[in-house]
Amino acid sequence: MTMRPTLAVWKFASCDGCQLGILDLEDELLSLVGAVQIASFTEMTSAVIDGPYDVSLVEGSITTPDDADRILAVREASGLLVTIGACATAGGIQALRNYADVGEYTSTVYAHPEYITTLAESSPISSYVKVDFELRGCPINRYQIVEVVTALLAGRRPVIPGYSVCEECKMAGNLCVLVAHGTACLGPVTRAGCGALCPAVNRGCYGCFGPADTTNTASLARRLTELGTSERGISRLFRTFNSAATEFSKESLEHDA
Amino acid sequence: MPSPDAVVIDANGVDSLITSLRAQGFRVMGPVVANGAIVHREIRAAKQLPVGWHDEQEPGSYRLSHGDDGEMFGWAVGPESFKQSVFPSRSVLWRARRDGQDLAVEATGDDVAPEAFFGARPCEVAALKVLGGVLAGAASPDPVFTRRRETAFVVTVECGRPAATCFCTSMGSGPGAAADFDLALTELAGPSGRFLVRVGSERGAAVLAGVASRPATAEDHRARDEVLGHAVAAISRTLDAEAAPGLLARNLEHPRWDDVAGRCLACGNCTLVCPTCFCAAVEETTDLAGTVEETRRWDTCFDLAHSYLHGGSVRVSTRSRYRQWMTHKLSTWVDQFGNSGCVGCGRCITWCPAGIDITEECAAIAASDGAVKTSEPTAVRDR
Ligand code: SF4
Ligand code: SF4
Ligand code: SF4
Numbered sequence: 282m283t284m285r286p287t288l289a290v291w292k293f294a295s296c297d298g299c300q301l302g303i304l305d306l307e308d309e310l311l312s313l314v315g316a317v318q319i320a321s322f323t324e325m326t327s328a329v330i331d332g333p334y335d336v337s338l339v340e341g342s343i344t345t346p347d348d349a350d351r352i353l354a355v356r357e358a359s360g361l362l363v364t365i366g367a368c369a370t371a372g373g374i375q376a377l378r379n380y381a382d383v384g385e386y387t388s389t390v391y392a393h394p395e396y397i398t399t400l401a402e403s404s405p406i407s408s409y410v411k412v413d414f415e416l417r418g419c420p421i422n423r424y425q426i427v428e429v430v431t432a433l434l435a436g437r438r439p440v441i442p443g444y445s446v447c448e449e450c451k452m453a454g455n456l457c458v459l460v461a462h463g464t465a466c467l468g469p470v471t472r473a474g475c476g477a478l479c480p481a482v483n484r485g486c487y488g489c490f491g492p493a494d495t496t497n498t499a500s501l502a503r504r505l506t507e508l509g510t511s512e513r514g515i516s517r518l519f520r521t522f523n524s525a526a527t528e529f530s531k532e533s534l535e536h537d538a
Numbered sequence: 539m540p541s542p543d544a545v546v547i548d549a550n551g552v553d554s555l556i557t558s559l560r561a562q563g564f565r566v567m568g569p570v571v572a573n574g575a576i577v578h579r580e581i582r583a584a585k586q587l588p589v590g591w592h593d594e595q596e597p598g599s600y601r602l603s604h605g606d607d608g609e610m611f612g613w614a615v616g617p618e619s620f621k622q623s624v625f626p627s628r629s630v631l632w633r634a635r636r637d638g639q640d641l642a643v644e645a646t647g648d649d650v651a652p653e654a655f656f657g658a659r660p661c662e663v664a665a666l667k668v669l670g671g672v673l674a675g676a677a678s679p680d681p682v683f684t685r686r687r688e689t690a691f692v693v694t695v696e697c698g699r700p701a702a703t704c705f706c707t708s709m710g711s712g713p714g715a716a717a718d719f720d721l722a723l724t725e726l727a728g729p730s731g732r733f734l735v736r737v738g739s740e741r742g743a744a745v746l747a748g749v750a751s752r753p754a755t756a757e758d759h760r761a762r763d764e765v766l767g768h769a770v771a772a773i774s775r776t777l778d779a780e781a782a783p784g785l786l787a788r789n790l791e792h793p794r795w796d797d798v799a800g801r802c803l804a805c806g807n808c809t810l811v812c813p814t815c816f817c818a819a820v821e822e823t824t825d826l827a828g829t830v831e832e833t834r835r836w837d838t839c840f841d842l843a844h845s846y847l848h849g850g851s852v853r854v855s856t857r858s859r860y861r862q863w864m865t866h867k868l869s870t871w872v873d874q875f876g877n878s879g880c881v882g883c884g885r886c887i888t889w890c891p892a893g894i895d896i897t898e899e900c901a902a903i904a905a906s907d908g909a910v911k912t913s914e915p916t917a918v919r920d921r
Contacts (some may be wrong), residue, residue: 327893447806447807447810456574456617460891468608494842497801497856497892503892
């Protein structure tokens with residue numbers, strides 16, 4: 282019998298939602314733990330096996346000097362390092378601090394801000410270490426985790442889209458809410474992966490999966506202006522879970538009055 | 539002389555036409571209003587049709603309005619085409635399972651019921667033919683397309699109210715229907731609905747036999763001419779289909795490609811709503827139990843991965859992707875298949891979130907034909 286590859290799951294600055302997504306797999310979870318050995322996943326079990334690990338899934342962004350060191354150790358202990366979710370791949374919602382003064386925040390929130398050691402910016406894992414594969418989304422699509430692990434085991438390329446949410450809309454038969462309802466939608470610049478959930482219920486895409494392979498945020502912003510979205514509204518649209526992703530960040534600053 | 543193949547039915551006749559098709563085993567896919575658009579759904583009765591609904595289409599915008607005129611077919615085309623029926627957005631081609639040293643391959647089959655394309659516009663019927671030229675005319679015809687197209691019953695409805703985005707008159711595909719249908723309807727003015735029905739096939743005659751009708755008179759035919767005359771006059775967009783192939787072929791370095799790239803989102807909507815775009819990606823996946831599945835899904839030439847070859851994508855810039863799409867539609871398609879890839883339905887204009895208009899882009903290039911000398915289209919800066 283061949284040894285099952287070992288898998289570790291790590292948490293940095295995040296809400297745990299992506300890790301919970303793995304536990305939510307229900308139907309697939311048993312086959313998954315049958316195919317890989319869960320060596321470290323404290324959200325699931327306190328039994329931890331020492332590294333190195335064949336595959337590491339990393340959730341969360343880097344926001345403290347400690348974490349900036351810890352990610353180096355994780356990289357060191359990992360064969361393949363896969364980042365999961367908007368925090369790990371684009372800094373997450375907490376990257377809103379990148380547009381403000383973090384010192385001001387800590388002094389407003391904490392009685393003793395001097396005890397707080399934090400970085401000025403929330404950054405994706407890839408700005409600290411080499412990342413082998415990224416799974417986007419806030420939260421991730423848990424089936425993409427299954428797909429990546431299955432592909433690794435089979436030695437094939439994971440089937441993970443880089444195209445726009447519009448393509449998912451059209452394949453699902455969704456009506457385009459931007460064209461037919463005049464609703465502000467980030468779909469044309471957002472990476473597919475969620476299954477076009479929001480347009481399916483007549484909401485514009487919020488951009489949870491971050492920028493698609495190709496984006497033209499300036500052209501979309503012009504269209505949103507024509508549809509009546511305010512400058513502040515456009516800036517806020519681009520500044521949510523993926524606000525530190527280069528393309529979205531740039532566009533949000535363009536409209537930051 | 540009125541053709542003996544033409545009859546007139548009323549609104550009840552449309553209803554019994556649907557009943558008759560259902561009785562013959564067809565799943566009748568027809569236009570209905572859903573969520574603010576006219577789309578195709580299975581219909582069982584004429585009362586489900588979009589009576590009194592009209593569509594207002596502009597680049598990047600689609601809205602429905604309702605009038606009390608009682609017209610059943612007073613609209614142009616919606617976001618969906620019957621491409622969905624003959625070329626589904628996703629189909630599993632085959633599955634395989636490892637069985638010891640063997641691989642057990644299982645064909646997945648395609649056993650959907652034959653459909654009736656009810657209310658297909660003349661441009662859609664033309665589009666099915668264009669698509670057939672690609673998918674069925676090849677050395678290895680696509681089994682899904684071929685079976686579904688051959689079994690489909692086509693009830694086309696000629697257009698009385700083209701949208702502002704229509705340009706079928708330029709592409710020779712409408713607003714009247716000339717061929718490739720089983721039955722062709724024209725909605726004429728009349729208090730309880732009056733429809734001229736022309737028969738295009740024996741199957742069509744058989745289905746029509748079960749519907750109460752009267753022979754068409756010369757007046758009915760004149761009324762049809764009038765409807766079509768109004769439609770032709772209402773179509774404002776034009777495209778010089780004759781000139782387009784040469785025009786685009788000699789303007790691969792035209793500055794307009796950069797201009798359109800500044801607006802294009804590379805989102806792919808234009809290709810996905812186009813009734814003739816046929817690009818697909820084949821994806822191979824495995825599950826943890828070891829089953830292999832080969833799936834074909836719609837793809838678009840606007841996607842970076844679409845042109846991925848060993849080492850990278852061939853078309854990196856949006857400029858090169860838009861140019862690929864438009865030159866294929868209007869120019870190289872003619873070289874490949876002997877006809878244009880565009881039928882002038884206008885969907886790519888309406889459903890482009892950025893409101894890019896193929897007729898306007900073509901006209902802009904024609905207006906400054908040769909603005910930049912043609913150079914090698916494969917030059918590195920083109921990517
Ligand atoms: S609803 Fe949004 S994501 Fe869907 S097709 Fe329209 S613009 Fe694209
Ligand atoms: S290119 Fe545009 S107008 Fe022509 S057939 Fe396709 S969607 Fe219709
Ligand atoms: S032309 Fe319009 S619909 Fe087509 S890819 Fe560009 S922005 Fe999208």
